[in-house]
Amino acid sequence: MYINAAIAISPQDTFLKDQIADEVIEHNGIMKTILPDFKEYFKPIDLRRMSRIIKSGTTTALECLKEAGIEKPDAIITGTGLGCLEDTESFLNKMIDNNEGLLTPTAFIQSTHNTIGGHVALTVQCNEYNVAYVHKTISFETALLDAVLMLGEGKAENILVGGIDEMTQENYELKKRVNLWKKEPFSNLNTYKSDSEGCIPGEGATFFNVTKTRKANSYAEIKMVELVHKYENIDDFKKLIENRINNSGITINDIDLVLFGYNGDDNGDAYYDLLKDSIFSKSGHAYYKHLCGEYDTAPAFALWLAVKIFKTGKAPDNIFIKKPEGEIKNILIYNQDINKNHAFMLLSK
Amino acid sequence: MEELIPKLKQQIIEQLNLEDMTPDDIDEKAPLFNEGLGLDSIDALELIVLLEREYGIKMENPQDGKKVFYSVETLAQFILENKK
Numbered sequence: 001m002y003i004n005a006a007i008a009i010s011p012q013d014t015f016l017k018d019q020i021a022d023e024v025i026e027h028n029g030i031m032k033t034i035l036p037d038f039k040e041y042f043k044p045i046d047l048r049r050m051s052r053i054i055k056s057g058t059t060t061a062l063e064c065l066k067e068a069g070i071e072k073p074d075a076i077i078t079g080t081g082l083g084c085l086e087d088t089e090s091f092l093n094k095m096i097d098n099n100e101g102l103l104t105p106t107a108f109i110q111s112t113h114n115t116i117g118g119h120v121a122l123t124v125q126c127n128e129y130n131v132a133y134v135h136k137t138i139s140f141e142t143a144l145l146d147a148v149l150m151l152g153e154g155k156a157e158n159i160l161v162g163g164i165d166e167m168t169q170e171n172y173e174l175k176k177r178v179n180l181w182k183k184e185p186f187s188n189l190n191t192y193k194s195d196s197e198g199c200i201p202g203e204g205a206t207f208f209n210v211t212k213t214r215k216a217n218s219y220a221e222i223k224m225v226e227l228v229h230k231y232e233n234i235d236d237f238k239k240l241i242e243n244r245i246n247n248s249g250i251t252i253n254d255i256d257l258v259l260f261g262y263n264g265d266d267n268g269d270a271y272y273d274l275l276k277d278s279i280f281s282k283s284g285h286a287y288y289k290h291l292c293g294e295y296d297t298a299p300a301f302a303l304w305l306a307v308k309i310f311k312t313g314k315a316p317d318n319i320f321i322k323k324p325e326g327e328i329k330n331i332l333i334y335n336q337d338i339n340k341n342h343a344f345m346l347l348s349k
Numbered sequence: 350m351e352e353l354i355p356k357l358k359q360q361i362i363e364q365l366n367l368e369d370m371t372p373d374d375i376d377e378k379a380p381l382f383n384e385g386l387g388l389d390s391i392d393a394l395e396l397i398v399l400l401e402r403e404y405g406i407k408m409e410n411p412q413d414g415k416k417v418f419y420s421v422e423t424l425a426q427f428i429l430e431n432k433k
Binding site (some may be wrong): 044047 | 401
């Protein structure tokens with residue numbers, strides 16, 4: 001499967017850009033996305049019903065189709081951990097405020113997990129396969145896996161795949177109570193250096209166009225998408241991952257760079273160290289959550305970053321833990337959630 | 350009526366999230382749906398909720414909707430006639 005277009009709205013200046021700036025944009029607290037002017041994309045009468053995530057998701061999807069030179073995809077597959085949270089909160093709060101009566105329809109209609117997939121389909125008049133995967137931290141990888149299977153079975157020629165999540169103030173405050181976040185102030189620039197519990201919340205909207213065959217504008221080939229719920233024995237897990245990579249057409253020694261999902265939480269980051277310092281010790285090492293924060297579909301941002309490394313032939317210095325020698329031809333993206341939902345995406349140039 | 354119309358315009362702007370609009374931008378005699386403001390069926394539901402919540406008025410007869418929601422002026426007239 002090949003990636004022909006990649007567009008991201010993130011807490012960095014990434015929209016319609018080909019690379020991260022050398023100077024990382026610093027955030028303290030929630031890493032909010034940097035938004036384009038949506039008035040260029042939607043009429044005011046349409047914009048008024050669209051929350052931040054709907055505007056971001058739909059815009060990235062439309063720009064992705066534009067970059068791929070496709071008017072209408074054969075399928076739209078999205079992944080999201082929490083869906084359109086702002087509208088969900090708005091609807092639920094109104095239920096409480098109005099004692100479960102006098103509820104308005106707009107927030108309810110827009111609060112589903114497939115709202116963005118639906119918006120994109122309506123915008124480009126696509127009546128084909130349209131599915132949203134809501135699988136917590138493997139939501140995006142599951143959507144991507146579905147695309148791999150669909151293309152493999154010949155059920156589609158080109159697919160739009162995306163990962164979208166938003167962080168609201170209310171969600172932030174709720175999870176703060178269970179110490180999920182770093183104590184403020186905490187800069188995203190210190191993510192990898194952190195030696196404490198908790199991470200930095202982020203958000204983002206990222207879309208890709210994928211096809212079964214290589215096109216003139218293909219940037220990367222997805223060689224493997226592998227999901228492991230959890231493991232009991234680290235040695236068995238290492239063997240499993242090594243076997244899967246070796247079955248993908250390249251060997252583990254061919255991986256030039258591993259992009260880890262280090263998020264600054266000691267509890268979870270230790271699990272990355274176990275593979276970084278063993279089966280991936282010979283590869284270059286990098287991380288990305290200081291750029292986008294932690295959210296369920298953050299690996300979609302990592303995939304965008306990897307695709308752009310292939311497209312430009314350059315990688316920003318700020319991502320490296322250990323810089324690889326020579327050209328980067330194979331990148332492995334690894335994300336997990338404290339020994340749950342281990343997800344690997346292997347890409348080749 | 351003179352006091353109600355600007356108040357109603359502001360409530361419509363807030364309820365329907367009409368970004369960048371002020372009460373002065375809305376012509377009280379212009380149609381609310383299709384032409385004029387260009388509202389749709391979801392907006393009609395929002396306006397029904399607004400009527401009940403702010404003025405305690407329930408739309409008993411759906412057939413009246415077309416006449417009542419024709420413009421801000423007809424809506425204001427309906428409120429004055431039915432407000433509890």
